[in-house]
Amino acid sequence: MTQAVQAESTEVSGDLYAEVRTFYARQMRRVDSLDIEGFADTFTDDGVVLHANGARAEGRAQMVAGMYKNLPRYRDVAVRHWFDHLLIEPEPDSGGNTLRVSYYSLVTLVDAQGAITFEPTFTVEDVLVRRDGRLLTAERIIHRDLPVVF
Amino acid sequence: MTQAVQAESTEVSGDLYAEVRTFYARQMRRVDSLDIEGFADTFTDDGVVLHANGARAEGRAQMVAGMYKNLPRYRDVAVRHWFDHLLIEPEPDSGGNTLRVSYYSLVTLVDAQGAITFEPTFTVEDVLVRRDGRLLTAERIIHRDLPVVF
Amino acid sequence: MTQAVQAESTEVSGDLYAEVRTFYARQMRRVDSLDIEGFADTFTDDGVVLHANGARAEGRAQMVAGMYKNLPRYRDVAVRHWFDHLLIEPEPDSGGNTLRVSYYSLVTLVDAQGAITFEPTFTVEDVLVRRDGRLLTAERIIHRDLPVVF
Numbered sequence: 001m002t003q004a005v006q007a008e009s010t011e012v013s014g015d016l017y018a019e020v021r022t023f024y025a026r027q028m029r030r031v032d033s034l035d036i037e038g039f040a041d042t043f044t045d046d047g048v049v050l051h052a053n054g055a056r057a058e059g060r061a062q063m064v065a066g067m068y069k070n071l072p073r074y075r076d077v078a079v080r081h082w083f084d085h086l087l088i089e090p091e092p093d094s095g096g097n098t099l100r101v102s103y104y105s106l107v108t109l110v111d112a113q114g115a116i117t118f119e120p121t122f123t124v125e126d127v128l129v130r131r132d133g134r135l136l137t138a139e140r141i142i143h144r145d146l147p148v149v150f
Numbered sequence: 151m152t153q154a155v156q157a158e159s160t161e162v163s164g165d166l167y168a169e170v171r172t173f174y175a176r177q178m179r180r181v182d183s184l185d186i187e188g189f190a191d192t193f194t195d196d197g198v199v200l201h202a203n204g205a206r207a208e209g210r211a212q213m214v215a216g217m218y219k220n221l222p223r224y225r226d227v228a229v230r231h232w233f234d235h236l237l238i239e240p241e242p243d244s245g246g247n248t249l250r251v252s253y254y255s256l257v258t259l260v261d262a263q264g265a266i267t268f269e270p271t272f273t274v275e276d277v278l279v280r281r282d283g284r285l286l287t288a289e290r291i292i293h294r295d296l297p298v299v300f
Numbered sequence: 301m302t303q304a305v306q307a308e309s310t311e312v313s314g315d316l317y318a319e320v321r322t323f324y325a326r327q328m329r330r331v332d333s334l335d336i337e338g339f340a341d342t343f344t345d346d347g348v349v350l351h352a353n354g355a356r357a358e359g360r361a362q363m364v365a366g367m368y369k370n371l372p373r374y375r376d377v378a379v380r381h382w383f384d385h386l387l388i389e390p391e392p393d394s395g396g397n398t399l400r401v402s403y404y405s406l407v408t409l410v411d412a413q414g415a416i417t418f419e420p421t422f423t424v425e426d427v428l429v430r431r432d433g434r435l436l437t438a439e440r441i442i443h444r445d446l447p448v449v450f
Contacts, residue, residue, distance in 0.1 A: 012322050014164020014314020022162055025235040028254075034298045071300065078295035080254055080271050082234045084382045085325040104328075104380055106408065108256065110295055114270035120414035121380050145378035145410055148334045150371065164314020172312055175385040178404075184448045221450065228445035230404055230421050232384045258406065260445055264420035 012088045020088050020101060020128070023135045028081050034074060036067045044129060044138045052122060052144040077109040097130040098138075105142075121145045162238045170238050170251060170278070173285045178231045184224060186217045194279060194288045202272060202294040227259040247280040248288075255292075271295045312388045320388050320401060320428070323435045328381045334374060336367045344429060344438045352422060352444040377409040397430040398438075405442075421445045 023042075030039040040060040043049075049057045057063040084104045091098035103126075107119035127139040173192075180189040190210040193199075199207045207213040234254045241248035253276075257269035277289040323342075330339040340360040343349075349357045357363040384404045391398035403426075407419035427439040 012318045014168060014316070014318045016164070017318035017321065018162045018164045018167035018314060021167065021235075022237065025237045028235050029237070034300060074298065075300070076297045078271065078297050080256075080295060082232075082254065082256065082382075084234075084384075085321075085328050087322065087325045087329070104382065106380075106382065108268075108271050110270045112297055114294065116268045116270060118408075118416045120410045120416060121378065121408050144414065145380060147376045147378050147412055148374065150334060150375070164318060166314070168312045168314045168317035171317065171385075172387065175387045178385050179387075184450060224448065225450070226447045228421065228447050230406075230445060232382075232404065232406065234384075258418075258421050260420045262447055264444065266418045266420060 011090060016088060016090075016096070016099075017086075019135065020086065020099065023128070024083055024086075024103075027137070028083070032078075032080050034071065036064055036071075039067070040064050042137060043140075044131070044136045047136070047138055047140075049140045050142065052142045077111050080108045080110070082106040082108065099126075099128040099130075099135075101126045101128055161240060166238060166240075166246070166249075167236075169285065170236065170249065173278070174233055174236075174253075177287070178233070182228075182230050184221065186214055186221075189217070190214050192287060194281070194286045197286070197288055197290075199290045200292065202292045227261050230258045230260075232256040232258065249276075249278040249280075249285075251276045251278055311390060316388060316390075316396070316399075317386075319435065320386065320399065323428070324383055324386075324403075327437070328383070332378075332380050334371065336364055336371075339367070340364050342437060344431070344436045347436070347438055347440075349440045350442065352442045377411050380408045380410075382406040382408065399426075399428040399430075399435075401426045401428055 027039065027042045029035075030042065040063050043060060043063065046059050047063065048059075049063060051057075055066065057066045082105065084106075086101060086103045089100040090096050091100060103124055105122040105124050107122070109117045109119070121144075123143045123145055125141045125143070126137055128135045129138045130136075177189065177192045179185075180192065190197075190213050193210060193213065196209050197213065198209075199213060201207075205216065207216045232255065234256075236251060236253045239250040240246050241250060253274055255272040255274050257272070259267045259269070271294075273293045273295055275291045275293070276287055278285045279288045280286075327339065327342045330342065340347075340363050343360060343363065346359050347363065348359075349363060351357075355366065357366045382405065384406075386401060386403045389400040390396050391400060403424055405422040405424050407422070409417045409419070421444075423443045423445055425441045425443070426437055428435045429438045430436075
């Protein structure tokens with residue numbers, strides 16, 4: 001099992017790490033500023049998002065519609081998505097043009113007075129693809145973190 | 151709009167990403183350990199900080215004075231500044247010696263018993279300059295995150 | 301004092317930064333999924349952990365025993381360890397095979413209903429070693445963040 005640590009960790013160059021982090025830095029600024037169309041533009045036309053509650057959006061049009069429907073949740077609060085522990089795994093034989101990326105996500109909500117609340121934590125699994133040189137999200141599966149049963 | 155994702159994301163090399171993150175790792179250790187002079191030394195002599203409350207410090211001397219004045223806020227609490235989603239944009243024609251960097255910031259305060267509280271979230275815009283090979287902050291604008299009006 | 305910012309920041313290549321972050325991304329997935337043996341396998345056989353409460357585990361066997369003893373703390377909660385501000389300092393004359401790494405750590409606990417609580421913040425000092433090409437933790441010292449006395 002520990003072999004995997006070596007084999008996979010050496011696959012991720014510094015340049016790729018910086019590129020992926022920069023991609024998410026831009027994508028999250030768009031979603032957190034409620035730039036719904038701009039956010040959808042960071043997905044492929046046929047991009048899929050599977051939310052933790054089971055809701056599924058297929059394609060940019062559904063994604064945009066779903067986000068407008070959810071907008072009232074963000075009235076009077078500033079939302080921020082925080083990421084950590086990115087694991088970037090280039091798909092074999094994709095020439096580096098398909099990346100499996102997973103990461104931890106924490107979501108803060110701050111009201112106009114500065115009071116902060118937190119959503120539960122999530123773990124996200126993305127498939128990123130490079131089209132005409134730029135990264136896009138082709139698939140996103142969001143898992144709410146649940147207690148381990150033991 | 152999405153073109154920007156490509157164009158800019160490819161500008162940030164892994165080495166630059168690591169350098170900038172390391173710069174902030176050191177700078178934040180200094181501010182969080184209340185090493186006021188050490189923190190001020192990570193700014194240019196004429197560095198400017200514009201705080202979210204509108205307070206403005208110009209030059210290291212003002213910065214140091216302002217921080218000593220604010221010290222009582224940190225009596226009996228350990229403060230930690232957490233960053234995420236760095237966007238690093240080298241200034242064109244600066245030869246990589248001027249960087250615009252923005253990032254999310256979360257601030258925790260922990261008391262001696264371990265109880266944690268949180269400040270509101272912030273987005274920070276820095277200008278970093280390289281002088282004699284090392285990075286320094288020339289300008290910092292701190293924005294408190296506010297609800298989007300829609 | 302500021303000279304250190306330059307000297308040390310230029311030592312960390314983008315590739316090394318990505319390798320270390322990927323190492324922790326894997327190690328934290330193991331500890332947070334309560335994969336105790338898998339977590340212990342990311343340490344050297346004689347790895348040492350000094351906990352913030354003074355407890356000390358020497359070697360994988362003690363580490364595993366201690367973690368099983370602590371398992372009840374994680375019944376009905378999903379734990380997640382968040383890192384920030386990594387400082388990576390290759391040990392001189394180690395050929396890049398020994399790294400001193402320190403980082404901030406925040407710990408979240410989420411119950412099945414999604415309610416979140418936070419442990420105090422910590423600062424961690426690790427020694428990582430590269431054996432047969434892969435990183436392992438040889439030593440970990442965990443400090444609970446305490447108010448600065450002034």
